[in-house]
Every structure is written in structure tokens, then in C-alpha cells.
Amino acid sequence: MKNWLKSLKTRTPEEGFDLAIRLSQRGVELTQPSEEIRNVLRPVYSRDPNSLIAASQVIATNFQTVAAANDYWKGEKWKSKSADRE
Amino acid sequence: MKNWLKSLKTRTPEEGFDLAIRLSQRGVELTQPSEEIRNVLRPVYSRDPNSLIAASQVIATNFQTVAAANDYWKGEKWKSKSADRE
Amino acid sequence: MKNWLKSLKTRTPEEGFDLAIRLSQRGVELTQPSEEIRNVLRPVYSRDPNSLIAASQVIATNFQTVAAANDYWKGEKWKSKSADRE
Amino acid sequence: MKNWLKSLKTRTPEEGFDLAIRLSQRGVELTQPSEEIRNVLRPVYSRDPNSLIAASQVIATNFQTVAAANDYWKGEKWKSKSADRE
Amino acid sequence: MKNWLKSLKTRTPEEGFDLAIRLSQRGVELTQPSEEIRNVLRPVYSRDPNSLIAASQVIATNFQTVAAANDYWKGEKWKSKSADRE
Amino acid sequence: MKNWLKSLKTRTPEEGFDLAIRLSQRGVELTQPSEEIRNVLRPVYSRDPNSLIAASQVIATNFQTVAAANDYWKGEKWKSKSADRE
Numbered sequence: 001m002k003n004w005l006k007s008l009k010t011r012t013p014e015e016g017f018d019l020a021i022r023l024s025q026r027g028v029e030l031t032q033p034s035e036e037i038r039n040v041l042r043p044v045y046s047r048d049p050n051s052l053i054a055a056s057q058v059i060a061t062n063f064q065t066v067a068a069a070n071d072y073w074k075g076e077k078w079k080s081k082s083a084d085r086e
Numbered sequence: 087m088k089n090w091l092k093s094l095k096t097r098t099p100e101e102g103f104d105l106a107i108r109l110s111q112r113g114v115e116l117t118q119p120s121e122e123i124r125n126v127l128r129p130v131y132s133r134d135p136n137s138l139i140a141a142s143q144v145i146a147t148n149f150q151t152v153a154a155a156n157d158y159w160k161g162e163k164w165k166s167k168s169a170d171r172e
Numbered sequence: 173m174k175n176w177l178k179s180l181k182t183r184t185p186e187e188g189f190d191l192a193i194r195l196s197q198r199g200v201e202l203t204q205p206s207e208e209i210r211n212v213l214r215p216v217y218s219r220d221p222n223s224l225i226a227a228s229q230v231i232a233t234n235f236q237t238v239a240a241a242n243d244y245w246k247g248e249k250w251k252s253k254s255a256d257r258e
Numbered sequence: 259m260k261n262w263l264k265s266l267k268t269r270t271p272e273e274g275f276d277l278a279i280r281l282s283q284r285g286v287e288l289t290q291p292s293e294e295i296r297n298v299l300r301p302v303y304s305r306d307p308n309s310l311i312a313a314s315q316v317i318a319t320n321f322q323t324v325a326a327a328n329d330y331w332k333g334e335k336w337k338s339k340s341a342d343r344e
Numbered sequence: 345m346k347n348w349l350k351s352l353k354t355r356t357p358e359e360g361f362d363l364a365i366r367l368s369q370r371g372v373e374l375t376q377p378s379e380e381i382r383n384v385l386r387p388v389y390s391r392d393p394n395s396l397i398a399a400s401q402v403i404a405t406n407f408q409t410v411a412a413a414n415d416y417w418k419g420e421k422w423k424s425k426s427a428d429r430e
Numbered sequence: 431m432k433n434w435l436k437s438l439k440t441r442t443p444e445e446g447f448d449l450a451i452r453l454s455q456r457g458v459e460l461t462q463p464s465e466e467i468r469n470v471l472r473p474v475y476s477r478d479p480n481s482l483i484a485a486s487q488v489i490a491t492n493f494q495t496v497a498a499a500n501d502y503w504k505g506e507k508w509k510s511k512s513a514d515r516e
Contacts, residue, residue: 004105005358007357008357008417008419012092013091013092013093013094014089014090014091014092017109019145021116024400026361027404030150031389031390032396033398034393037390037391041391041393044096045397046117048116049127049128050136050137050140050394056111056113056114057113058397059117060109060144060148061147062407063148064147064408065404065416067407069411069418070154072094072151073155094207099177100175100177100178102178103177103198103220124183132203132204132209135214136217136220136223136226138200138203139223139226139230142199142200142230143226143233145202146195146196149234151181158237160238184264186262199272207282209335218290218295219295219299221300221302221309222308224289224299225309225316227289228283228286228316229315231285231288231289232281232323235281235320236322236323239276240326241327244323245265245266246267249333270436271435271436271437271438272434275435277511278458304467305467307472308478308480310461310462310471311481311484311488313461315457318453318488318495322494330438330495330499345445346444348444349444349447350442350444351443352497352502364487367447368486369486370484371451371485372486372487376476376488388479394480398483401487402490412498413497
């Protein structure tokens with residue numbers, strides 16, 4: 001799996017959040033490369049509330065990176081409202 | 087569910103904290119998309135003190151991102167009091 | 173409970189630490205809104221050393237945010253000692 | 259206990275690490291104010307390796323804050339060696 | 345094992361993610377230097393979903409460092425599209 | 431043990447990683463000062479995969495601090511290749 005991460009740049013915060021999820025899953029995949037085993041594990045952790053919270057923590061950490069890389073998308077939406085102030 | 091996150095910009099720190107909570111829940115929802123299963127899990131983790139602390143940790147991490155994106159709302163409240171010093 | 177977080181600005185590091193605690197508690201309250209249930213849980217986690225360490229971790233994370241928002245209170249105490257060097 | 263945290267400024271990285279420890283303990287103390295109970299818990303967590311690692315994680319997080327507040331003590335030791343390069 | 349980390353600079357985000365994984369593994373290796381014991385442990389944690397999520401958390405933290413060190417690779421891909429805006 | 435941390439400055443990223451490990455161990459030592467007890471605990475956590483991952487997480491957090499303190503060692507290796515661009 002080459003070229004799965006060409007850039008940290010995304011057009012919107014929402015796409016940035018999706019990228020954060022992809023980065024989080026990728027960390028799991030590279031630690032457990034077998035898709036078969038991961039498929040066995042998924043129903044386990046996706047029904048364990050503490051696992052879900054821990055997964056959300058990884059996503060939050062990766063979202064920090066993606067958001068910083070995009071300068072918090074300040075240029076997009078924000079420009080329209082506060083271009084002269086920011 | 088499209089367009090749930092149009093911007094990281096909020097008017098006040100309080101709205102920023104609400105957004106951090108939304109981001110944290112979204113991380114859970116995207117890992118466990120079934121609302122039915124999540125409804126079963128909620129009473130479990132919301133009565134487990136360690137789960138509550140872990141949830142608060144995710145919110146804290148996302149709040150770091152939102153706060154940075156808003157430059158800590160320095161421009162709003164602060165301006166009135168310390169515009170000449172800051 | 174509206175207007176619980178008007179600003180991230182505090183006068184001193186100590187008040188900033190208090191705010192970090194408030195943010196951490198707020199993350200718990202918004203996940204478990206029932207004060208009654210929280211009162212039942214408190215004696216549990218406040219006697220579990222791992223819960224106490226986890227709570228301190230959440231506070232540390234929120235204190236990072238508050239400290240950055242206040243530019244680490246460099247302007248206050250520090251000014252008197254090192255205004256010419258900093 | 260008032261005035262326990264007058265400033266995040268320390269003279270050396272070592273004093274900064276000590277302050278990070280104090281901040282971490284303070285987070286525990288404010289969650290469990292009873293010194294009696296904390297004294298009962300100490301021998302428990304100080305012999306549990308996972309608790310020790312978790313405590314070290316809190317210290318690391320607080321040390322990030324203290325180090326940033328002191329601009330990583332670049333001005334002190336570093337100045338002598340690399341003032342012209344940095 | 346000398347010279348395993350010559351630089352935090354990588355050509356692409358993908359290579360940066362690989363480096364983050366290497367840093368995460370290195371943290372484990374330096375805590376448990378015996379390759380024999382690590383080989384015994386691998387099948388254990390690579391089938392425990394919570395371990396996989398925790399490993400992904402370490403990778404995410406190291407990726408923050410590597411991404412910041414590379415200024416989020418803004419200069420590479422981004423230049424072509426937005427050199428005049430950024 | 432005085433003067434164990436004179437500076438966060440290291441010559442190379444590799445030495446910086448070593449310092450991050452020292453900071454992580456120091457956090458444990460200051461929570462459990464008895465070397466005798468720590469020697470009893472070491473074989474326990476060094477064979478528990480989740481403890482090893484948690485230790486690697488602490489190291490990653492401290493490495494963030496050390497890397498930032500060294501401006502990611504950009505000046506060293508990088509200068510040779512990209513002094514005119516950076």
C-alpha cells in the first residue's frame with residue numbers, strides 16, 4: 001500500500017477529520033497487518049465503550065496534526081467573515 | 087451525515103468546548119456507526135468513572151485544537167480589558 | 173448552565189490551574205449529566221489511585237490549553253524580574 | 259493552600275521538572291483532598307508498574323507546559339555555546 | 345544500534361508516518377531490549393484490540409513530532425497548488 | 431541526584447531520544463524512589479505488552495518536548511541539504 005498519504009492538506013475541516021481517522025486506522029493496520037485478524041477484532045472493540053473512547057482519543061490526536069497542517073482552515077470559511085481582521 | 091463540521095471557528099470559548107464535545111462524539115460514531123449499539127453502550131460507560139475520565143480526556147484534546155484554531159478567543163473578551171497591553 | 177466559560181484568560185497561573193480543573197470536571201458532567209449518579213461515582217474514583225492519576229492527566233491537558241491562552245503568564249510575574257531580557 | 263503556583267518560570271530545566279511533578283501531584287490532591295486517604299493509596303500505586311508509568315505520563319505532559327513557558331531554557335546554558343548561531 | 349535516527353526530516357508525509365512507527369517501536373525496544381521476549385509478546389498485543397489502539401496512539405504522538413519537524417510538508421505538494429497564496 | 435538535567439539541548443535527534451527516555455524514567459523514579467522496589471517491578475512491566483506500549487507513549491511525549499527544544503535539529507543535518515531553501 002504505497003501512496004496512501006500524499007499530503008496533510010485537505011479542503012475542509014470535515015475532510016481533515018476523515019484524514020485523522022485514516023491515520024488512526026493506519027496505525028492499527030501497520031501494527032497488525034493481517035486483515036483477517038483485524039476483521040475478527042473489530043466486533044470486539046466496536047462494542048467495548050472504553051475501546052471506542054480510546055479510538056476517539058487517537059483520532060483527536062491525529063486531528064491536532066492535520067488541523068495544524070492546514071492552519072486550522074482559517075483561510076477558507078473565515079476569510080469571508082474576517083479577512084480584514086485576521 | 088455531511089457538513090457536520092463546517093469550521094473550527096466559534097464565537098466564544100463555551101461554544102468551542104461544545105464543538106470539542108461534538109468532535110469527541112464523532113470519533114466514537116465513526117468507529118461504531120450503529121446508533122442502536124451506541125445506545126446500549128451509553129448507560130455502561132456513563133456510569134463507569136474511568137470511562138467518564140477517559141471521555142473528558144478526549145474532549146480536552148479536541149478542545150486544544152479548537153482553542154488554537156480560535157487563537158484562544160483572545161480577540162473577543164480580552165480586547166475590552168487589555169487591548170492596549172496585549 | 174450557560175456562561176460557565178466566558179474566557180480562558182486568568183490573572184495568575186494558580187487561577188489557570190483552577191480553570192483547568194473546571195474544564196476537566198465539565199467534560200465529565202457533559203458526558204454524565206445526572207448529578208445524582210456522579211455523586212455515587214465520586215467515592216469510587218477518588219479512592220482508586222489509577223482514576224486519580226487519570227484525572228490528573230486530564231487536568232494537565234487542559235492546563236496546557238489555559239497556559240498557552242495566557243501566554244504562560246509571562247507578562248505578570250516575569251516582567252518585574254526580566255523585562256529587559258525577555 | 260494558596261499561592262502554591264506563583265509562576266511557571268524556573269531557573270533550570272531540573273527545577274522545571276520538579277515543578278511538573280508538583281503540578282501532577284496537585285491534580286491528584288484537588289481530586290482527592292483528604293491527605294489521609296492519599297496516604298493509604300500511595301503504597302498501592304507506587305508498587306504498581308502501570309500506575310508508575312501513568313504518573314510519569316502526567317509529569318511528561320506538565321513538563322511540556324513548563325518547558326514551553328520557559329522557552330525551553332534556551333537562554334541559559336545555550337547562550338554560552340551558541341549565542342551567535344541561534 | 346547506533347545511528348538509527350539521523351534526522352527527523354523526511355521527503356513525504358508517508359515516510360514521516362513510517363518514521364513515527366519506527367520511533368514508537370524504538371521506545372518499546374529500549375524498555376525491553378530482549379528481542380526474544382519481544383517476539384513472544386508480539387502475538388499477544390497484536391491480537392488485543394486495546395493494545396492495537398494504544399499502539400496507534402503512540403504512533404499518532406510521534407507523528408505530531410515528525411510532522412512539526414517537517415513543517416507539515418507544506419513546501420512539497422502544496423507548493424504546486426498554492427505557492428502564491430501560502 | 432542533583433544536576434541530572436542541565437539542558438534540553440542535544441547534538442543529534444538520537445541523543446534527544448535518549449534524553450526523552452531519561453526524562454520518562456526520572457518520572458517513575460521520583461514517584462517510586464526505592465531502587466529496590468523498582469528492580470522488583472521491572473521484570474513485571476517489561477514483559478507486559480501494554481506496559482511497554484504505555485512506556486513508549488511517555489517517551490513519545492517527552493520526545494515532543496526535547497525535539498521542540500532543539501528546534502527539531504533543523505540546523506544540523508538539514509543545513510547541508512537545504513540551507514538556501516529553509
